[in-house]
Amino acid sequence: MDLAQAKHAFITGGASGLGLGIADALAARGVPVTIADIDAEALARVTGSRGNIFRGVVLDTRDREGWQKAKAEAEAVFGPVDILVNNAGIAPNGKPFADMAADSFDRILAINLVGIYNGVLAFAAEMRERGRGHIVNTSSQAGLMTTVPGVGAYSVAKFGVTALSEQLRTEMEPHGVGVTALFPGFVQTNLGQNTVKIGGDIRQYSDVVMTSDVTPAHVGAMVVEAIERNDPYIVTHKGVWRGIEKRFNALKAACDFRDGA
Ligand SMILES: NC(=O)c1ccc[n+]([C@@H]2O[C@H](COP(=O)([O-])OP(=O)(O)OC[C@H]3O[C@@H](n4cnc5c(N)ncnc54)[C@H](O)[C@@H]3O)[C@@H](O)[C@H]2O)c1
DSSP states (O other), X not given: OOGXXXXXXXXXXXXXXXXXXXXXXXXXXXXXXXXXXXXXXXXXXXXXXXXXXXXXXXXXXTOHHHHHHXXXXXXXXXXXOOEEEEOOOOOOOOOOGGGOOHHHHHXXXXXXXXXXXXXXXXXXXXXXXXXXXXXXXXXXXXXXXXXXXXXXXXXXXHHHHHHHHHHHHHHHGGGTEEEEEEEOOOXXXXXXXXXXXXXXOOOOGGGXXXXXXXXXXXXXXXXXXXXXXXXXXXXXXXXXXXXXXXXXXXXXXXXHHTTTO
């Protein structure tokens, strides 16, 4: 999508971390942004210092009526949304499936997968009608391969986001609407604290020190570039390929075994 033609971007989970990095990168290119977040305090803090092309709207992405209200409020100011970034999410809770409380599983799926579908439900049909627009969905490297025990429910949701994005891209492409799936590796954000803040549970990561040179600002720049080129995928960390390749090789071996069948 030509960003010079972009009139309004709507970014969920935009008050922190990757969402804020994406919002800043789009605003720097002159695109008015609405950041939608469940955290009203963080929204006020972030929008207060960012000028009048940057607005906040309170939204819990699980709430379908809330989506309609947020959409109406945002579009009354900046007009129809032509870039939707479905990014809000919470962290894995660290429990293996056998030990996980059902409400933890439900919460992770409701925010990390259904919340993204809710965004598509609110905006995709109108973008298709207008014949323009772009949708970015935040998955994760955990949406491309399973990793360590305890990330399972998160991975289920993120694989779902991968599938949703690929399918949506096929459906929207003939109508001039682009779709990109974003696969971040580890990026230092407030994901753990924010998950606890909204009532989620997380594993204590004190024994696992995760660091990364990739920042939300880097990811923001990658997203802008991907929207402009209509890329299907953004993979933020190159090393992720090792895990993906292992999975694909195992699948390939299973297919080769059936060759001729
Ligand atoms: N940080 C990483 O290493 C990493 C890696 C892979 C994927 N991701 C994904 O990136 C996305 C952004 O996470 P982040 O790391 O920037 O974390 P973050 O906590 O800094 O930002 C997430 C924002 O989403 C908001 N939010 C949470 N639930 C919400 C809801 N139901 N409705 C509206 N807003 C809600 C939070 O208040 C917060 O402002 C998530 O989907 C996460 O799964 C992050």
